[in-house]
Structure formats: structure tokens, C-alpha cells
Amino acid sequence: MLKIGLLGYGKMGRAIESLAGEQSVEIAWRISGENQADATPEKLREADVVIEFTRPESAFKNVMNCLEAGVPVVSGTTGWADSLPTAEEYCRKNDGAMLWASNFSVGVNLFFALNRYLSKLMDKRPEYAPSVTEVHHVHKLDAPSGTALSLVQGVIDEVARRSGWTLQPALTAPEDIPVMAVREGEVPGTHIVRWNSPVDEISIEHRAHSREGFAGGALLAAKWIAGKTGVFNMSDVLGL
Numbered sequence: 363m364l365k366i367g368l369l370g371y372g373k374m375g376r377a378i379e380s381l382a383g384e385q386s387v388e389i390a391w392r393i394s395g396e397n398q399a400d401a402t403p404e405k406l407r408e409a410d411v412v413i414e415f416t417r418p419e420s421a422f423k424n425v426m427n428c429l430e431a432g433v434p435v436v437s438g439t440t441g442w443a444d445s446l447p448t449a450e451e452y453c454r455k456n457d458g459a460m461l462w463a464s465n466f467s468v469g470v471n472l473f474f475a476l477n478r479y480l481s482k483l484m485d486k487r488p489e490y491a492p493s494v495t496e497v498h499h500v501h502k503l504d505a506p507s508g509t510a511l512s513l514v515q516g517v518i519d520e521v522a523r524r525s526g527w528t529l530q531p532a533l534t535a536p537e538d539i540p541v542m543a544v545r546e547g548e549v550p551g552t553h554i555v556r557w558n559s560p561v562d563e564i565s566i567e568h569r570a571h572s573r574e575g576f577a578g579g580a581l582l583a584a585k586w587i588a589g590k591t592g593v594f595n596m597s598d599v600l601g602l
Contacts, residue, residue: 365390366584367409367433369401369424370416374438377577378413385581403431411436411584418442418504425449425460434459434590436583438466438576440508450593461587461594464508466579470553471596473568477513477555480566481520490557490564492517492524497544497552505529505543509553514539517555550576 364387368375371394382389390409393401406412406427411434414424418441428435429452437460446462453460465471484490494517496510506514506529514527517539528534530542550570557564570576579596586599596602 363388364585364588365408365410367406367412368392369412369414370394372415373573374415374577377573378580381574381577381581387581387585401427406431406433409433411588413580413584415439422449426452429453429456429458429460432458434587436580436587437462438580440464441504453593457591459587459591461583463583463596464512465576466583466596467570467575468579468600469575470509470568471600471602473553473566474512474516475602476566478516478520481517484557485521488523489559492521493540493542493556493558495542495544495554495556497546497549499548499550500545502545505545506541507543507551509551510541510543513553513555514541
């Protein structure tokens with residue numbers, strides 16, 4: 363049975379743990395802020411794969427500790443994109459294994475693919491202007507969400523007239539995509555991509571009902587990466 367280490371034991375860590383039994387996965391250990399000192403290389407190596415959901419300021423160190431210990435790591439922490447390339451470079455040079463995703467939900471990753479396809483069509487339709495809206499619970503630390511930024515990047519990659527983004531309500535340059543981040547209640551996550559023209563609007567939306575989809579996707583990624591080396595994402599896991 364695959365042994366998973368939970369680095370971070372908040373809402374996502376507990377959601378992953380609740381699914382572990384039915385996924386034929388054993389939880390080897392749980393490390394949170396209260397017992398961070400337990401995250402020694404020896405302890406990390408008690409797991410076959412580490413799943414890391416912590417905080418933006420801790421994620422880089424956590425991922426690097428796993429790579430230096432030689433343990434595959436699946437990270438879902440967002441808000442540390444500037445340091446991600448450094449971790450990925452270390453992983454490649456040292457034959458490690460890591461997978462980072464802004465969102466592990468299978469549905470969201472299908473939504474990413476749909477967003478890229480629609481954006482490719484819109485590259486030839488300059489009358490349509492894109493925007494992104496994301497809604498999350500009030501406890502979420504980063505804004506816009508990592509998922510929203512992945513959607514924005516999908517548009518930028520396919521639409522030549524767009525090259526950046528602006529968090530609303532700031533003034534938006536013509537080449538930027540306006541992004542609205544809303545924080546309310548306990549919303550697990552809603553993302554909407556709109557294409558507005560003078561005569562109509564086309565929109566696509568993903569609405570999460572619970573954290574179970576994220577947790578299930580993280581376990582799927584952990585089982586997939588076991589025994590592999592390299593830098594991966596959820597598109598690799600799902601064959602997209």
C-alpha cells in the first residue's frame with residue numbers, strides 16, 4: 363500500500379485523509395505548524411510520496427526539503443510561483459520527482475483545457491474581450507487564486523492581443539485581462555471566464571461543490587507520480 367505523508371494538516375490535509383482508506387492509501391505521518399520540527403529527512407523518507415498543502419511563505423522550503431530527502435512531492439500550495447522554477451530546476455538536475463498544480467480537481471483541469479480551446483478560437487475574434495472572475499472562501503490567503511492565474515495564462519498563451527492581467531478594480535490596460543477576486547463565506551471555489559462583445563457574451567464556468575474533488579485529485583496525482591522522476595503537472599496525470 364502506498365504511504366503518503368501529509369505536509370500541512372489543515373482543511374485540505376484532512377480532506378485527503380478522509381479519502382485515503384477508500385483510495386487504498388496509508389497516511390504515514392501528518393506534519394503541521396505545531397510539529398514542523400518533525401519534518402526531518404528521515405521522517406520525510408517514511409513516506410513514498412509527500413502531499414504538501416501549506417502556506418505560500420513555507421511552500422518553497424517544504425518542497426525543497428522533500429526533494430533534498432529524495433522523496434517525490436505533490437504540492438498544491440499557491441502564491442509562490444516566483445520560486446517554483448528554482449525548485450523545478452533542482453528537481454530535474456537531481457533526478458527528483460515533483461508535481462505542482464494550482465488546482466487538483468479533475469473537473470478544473472478539464473476546464474483548463476476547455477479554456478485553452480476557446481481562447482484559441484477567440485484569437486481570431488478581436489471584438490471579444492476576456493475577463494476572469496474567481497470566488498473563494500474568506501480564509502483564502504492569495505488573490506487572485508492560482509486557478510484564476512492558470513486560466514489567465516491559458517488565454518495569454520493563445521491570444522496574441524493579450525499579454526498580462528490586472529486585479530480589479532484597478533485601471534486595466536488594453537492588453538491586460540481584468541481579474542476579479544471575490545472572498546465570501548465558505549465558497550470552495552468558483553471560476554468564470556467571460557468573453558464580452560458589443561452584441562453578446564460567451565462564458566464558461568467551473569463551480570466546486572466541496573473540497574473532495576481537490577483532495578481526490580491530489581491522491582490521484584500522488585499515486586501517479588510514485589516511482590517516476592521529473593517535473594509534472596495535472597495534464598500529465600490526466601493525459602490532456
